[in-house]
Amino acid sequence: MKAKAFDIRLFKRILEYTKPYKMRFNGVVIFAISLSIFAALRPYLLKQTVDGYIQTEDSHGLLGYIALMGIVLLLEVFSQFYFVYWANWLGQDIVKDIRIKLFKHILSFRMKYFDLVPVGQLVTRSVSDIEAIARIFSQGLFMIISDLMKMVVVLGFMLYMNWKLTWIVIIAMPILVFFTRIFQRKMQVAFEEVRTEISNMNTFVQERVTGIKIVQLFNREAIESEKFKGINNKHKTAWIKTILYNSIFFPIADIISSLALGFVVLYGGIKILNGDHFTTFGDLFSYTMFIGMLFNPLRQIADKFNEMQLGMIAANRVFEILDTQDQIQDTGKKVAPVFEGAISFKNVHFGYIENEEVIKGIDLTVNAGDTVAIVGSTGAGKSTIINLLNRFYEINSGTICIDNENIEEYTLDSLRKQIGVVLQDVFLFADTIYNNITLNSSAITRDQVYEAAKEIGVHEFIMSLPDGYDFDVKERGVMLSSGQRQLIAFLRAYVSNPSILILDEATSSVDTYSEELIQKATETITKGRTSIVIAHRLATIVNADKIVVMDQGLIVEQGTHTELINKESGYYKNLYESQFNNNLTQN
Structure with missing residues (x-):
């Protein structure tokens, strides 16, 4: 106008x-x-x-x-x-x-x-x-x-x-x-x-x-x-x-x-x-x-x-x-409690663009406390699952439930507080490490941050930096390596004490030392809570309780690593062997 x-x-x-x-x-x-x-x-x-x-x-x-x-x-x-x-x-x-x-x-x-x-x-x-x-x-x-x-x-x-x-x-x-x-x-x-x-x-x-x-x-x-x-x-x-x-x-x-x-x-x-x-x-x-x-x-x-x-x-x-009303409809009346963590997707359809579906009617069940890995080629719809679970986007049809309750029944604020996310592309603000961990939340004390950092094994790394937790990482965290930024993201998710944890490509493109710290951090923060791990590097998710294989917006296979690797001509088996052979060739 x-x-x-x-x-x-x-x-x-x-x-x-x-x-x-x-x-x-x-x-x-x-x-x-x-x-x-x-x-x-x-x-x-x-x-x-x-x-x-x-x-x-x-x-x-x-x-x-x-x-x-x-x-x-x-x-x-x-x-x-x-x-x-x-x-x-x-x-x-x-x-x-x-x-x-x-x-x-x-x-x-x-x-x-x-x-x-x-x-x-x-x-x-x-x-x-x-x-x-x-x-x-x-x-x-x-x-x-x-x-x-x-x-x-x-x-x-x-x-x-x-x-x-x-x-x-x-x-x-x-x-x-x-x-x-x-x-x-x-x-x-x-x-x-x-x-x-x-x-x-x-x-x-x-x-x-x-x-x-x-x-x-x-x-x-x-x-x-x-x-x-x-x-x-x-x-x-x-x-x-x-x-x-x-x-x-x-x-x-x-x-x-x-x-x-x-x-x-x-x-x-x-x-x-x-x-x-x-x-x-x-x-x-x-x-x-x-x-x-x-x-x-x-x-x-x-x-x-x-x-x-x-x-x-x-x-x-x-x-x-x-005047633009482009918000997610926050019509939920219930305040999300501390979830047990049972998640279910029932006939969920979704597309970022009208008439172009990315998720094509998937059904997925995650038991409370389990670690579920989602794998598949680029564009298969893995990261979209995160966006839908957090209600960053509205689904076209179907239902997504946590603890048998439709997530639309919860207020957005309380729902997202119970879900912790560690993304592959970590964003850090031009601020101190401490403020990037707490995001200026007054509910999280410095002692809590120190204790959490020690539990997941990143306290020594942070203290080795000039000014320690008060080290200014500058815009987008340019003063840290990608692996170090990833560790800060793990700590950020851990101190918020979420009921459900999502790791999206959290171990990709990092150095060996950072990967070891990340593996330790992953074991600590996933313990006792429902976790969804999205990964390209299949070697990192062999111990998952369930592996979900996606292709072109559909779930094509589900099972443990042992079950899927023994499946003749299976999608996961081919993907795993291809990746394993590539690693041998590179070495």
Whole structure:
């Protein structure tokens, strides 16, 4: 949906966020009114000074009026300060509330949403678009209100002082309004284009920086630089349009304002020289100030309206995300207890894309306390089982039960707390090892972390690092090897004390030393709890209570290692022997 310059419904929705700050909102309006009154008083006092005291050479009265003008100026400065300060303060409070709401909403989306929407786009919405909304209040709305009030008050003073001269000014105003409206329409389109190009640039940069290893490994630096150059040029072109429109409009506005002033001075001067007393020198002096105060706000309103348009476009984009309902339906009423761990999949069908099933009606039973290994070729649907058990995705049909209870009956939060997952691609935050283990949970103490680390055999490894548990692993854990990151993931899962544990390719692509530690950690954390192990390296799962073999979304074999290896021409037997022979060849 394209944002409108004056989308009333969108504007009202933005104003809803001012309700918690009603007193400050009203204060800004009051200071805007007082600012317009004090600003308009200065030229009027100047007229009184010229006509009443300078021409009559009344030095005593002149000093008194100058002192009065000084007091009015101080009051204007006072009003200006609080008006600007409170308007910006209000804007920042509002975007703080919107940003928190937006981030919380994004965190609630199901995984399918993140499969389709670029991360860079979400970053743009959460950061730069939110800041643009702040400018609605700091540079847009209240500035426009202030300028309009100033224009009304100034026009009132001008009509009161000399309505004949004022008509010259009033006739010129529709011409400026006409050009202002054209300018606003052009700028609305230009700003929409600017926001789109900023989003594209953020997405491109975020992806390339995240995948910098791939870029450098495949010597893509020059190619990616050329691509970025093209995107950057589009961004520049979009901004040049706004610069062009500004370069055309503001000189036109200045010319119209100058011509109006010239006609006023010319007409009033001729009348005074001809002895016509409908105007005075004081009028001409004050009108030179009044015209600037009348036309400059109108000229600035166009500029401030640009800020409003930019903010409205950004708000429209942010509200599109806030209005997106792509969450897993958390309709469960039961709080998941400590599970015994019996799991069953009954005729489960699922596909990431409509009409393309990845899981094709599987039936699977896992007894409480058992260790079940799931094996199969890439794309067989092994990792999808994890996503479905955690309810990251909704199944198309069938049921998934834990302890004979449909998992949809449990609240999402309590369900996921009872399931611990160790993934192949471990993600660590740019933080300390301790915080990456506890994920800043206050329920887990440092002593508990130390004890758990000793139990699974990783305490010595962590203590060997600089600062031990307070070692900063940097972004995505780059200061650690893949095996070390895997060990941290094991400890993270263990300290959460889940009822069910899932290990997804947890021992692949690690060094021999790390693998030994991981094997020990695996034995410790799987003891006494239901565990699902997904692995390519079949030698690591020969002792599993059950091995489930998957192919193309179907379960093709089930049984113990001994049962499956003795099955003539069996899928698992062929897979195991092929892997075993490859290892012999490599050795």
